[in-house]
Amino acid sequence: MERHDLSDFVAFVTIARLRSFTRAAAQLGVTPSALSHRMKALEARLGIRLLNRTTRSVSPTEAGERLLGSVGAKLDGIEADIAQLAELRDRPAGNIRVNSDELAAHKILWPMLRDFLPRFPDINVEVTIDNGFTDIVASGADAGVRLGGVVEKDMIGVAISPPLRMLAVAAPAYFAKHGRPRTPRDLVDHACLNYRFTSNGGIYAWEFEEQGQALDVRVGGQLIFNSIFPIMQAALDGAGIGCVLDIHAAEHLESGGLEAVLEDYSLPFEGYQLYYPSRRQPTPAFSEFVKALHYRGG
Structure with a gap:
């Protein structure tokens, strides 16, 4: 029975999981070219194609997925078993x-x-x-x-x-000048600080609950950020109302730098x-x- 080099399967699993010869080569400390030749040799010995290759992507074939599922789990087990020696x-x-x-x-x-x-x-x-x-x-x-x-x-x-809550917050000076929203629908009359998701490019709709029903509000304002930290700073500087997680606002609420509104409409979630x-x-x-x-x- 032909014996196989275990390192070949380590290389295959790394490529299949990262879906990239370049990233896998960097992780393994070899060149992408050497890794490609190694995979071609492994496929030749097994007599079956394991990876679909294009100029832009790498993905496992059906046989590759099967090998990844079985060999990948065994390699993870070996790695964990070796790491367990650290308990000594x-x-x-x-x-x-x-x-x-x-x-x-x-x-x-x-x-x-x-x-x-x-x-x-x-x-x-x-x-x-x-x-x-x-x-x-x-x-x-x-x-x-x-x-x-x-x-x-x-x-x-x-x-x-x-559990956390989303809170609508602003500086006391903002509320002194523009008043406080009494319901989530009142937010449309305020300068709000919007957040754009980096994952899909969409704008976050502020989430509330009213009489047991979900209520999402699309707010307006001059500022949009894709990070929560500048939203917090803009709120502290009186530029508008931001919608942030309570753990982010906690220290500023305690110090008086920010005040929360619409808390009865903001319920806890996981x-x-x-x-x-x-x-x-x-x-x-x-x-x-x-x-x-x-x-x-x-």
């Missing part, structure tokens, strides 16, 4: 790559990492900021952080924040989750990372 040492070790939106990175990840990293000096954490909806498997991340309602069903989700593939066998480092982030209420 005093501290968990290794690299953790996390894809997070901007707000969660500032308000949830960093406060945890500030205490976590000194406790585990052999763990390295790389955080990629992305306000869209990235495929964490294809991007090579170990986990993602998003609001719970948008986490895919085939992922394991761990709550890392309490908060942030850390999510990762259900097939993943967590390393000791990743287990400690999840444990440190896990929100247990209170």
Whole structure:
């Protein structure tokens, strides 16, 4: 029986998951040309095509998908088993790559990492900021952080924040000059700070609830941002009303820099989750990372 080089299958799984010879080559530390030749040789030995190649994309064939499903899971298991040897040492070790939106990175990840990293000096954490909806498997991340309602069903989700609310907020000076909206429909008469999604280019419709029914309001204003941080700053500077998560506004509401309106129309929803593939066998480092982030209420 012909024996195969395990590294060939590692290379195939990396290409198939990242869907790119260039990104796979960078991750494996080889050239795209060498990787392409290696895959052609593997396909020749197996007698079947594993990858569809075009000038712009790479994707697994039906046979490649089958091989990816079986071999990929086994390689993940081997990697996790080897990483488990770190338990024999005093501290968990290794690299953790996390894809997070901007707000969660500032308000949830960093406060945890500030205490976590000194406790585990052999763990390295790389955080990629992305306000869209990235495929964490294809991007090579170990986990993602998003609001719970948008986490895919085939992922394991761990709550890392309490339930959250969207709040309409503005500086006291703005309300003193322009008055306060009494209902969400009154927002059409105010200068509002709009948010444009980076994922689909659409403008966020402000979400409220009235008498048990969802109420989405399209607001107007001179300013549109694709990041929540300049919206917060513009609100603090009195430029208009912004719609932001309560955890982002909390310190400014407490200090008096911002005031909230329409709170009776803003109901809680599922908060942030850390999510990762259900097939993943967590390393000791990743287990400690999840444990440190896990929100247990209170």
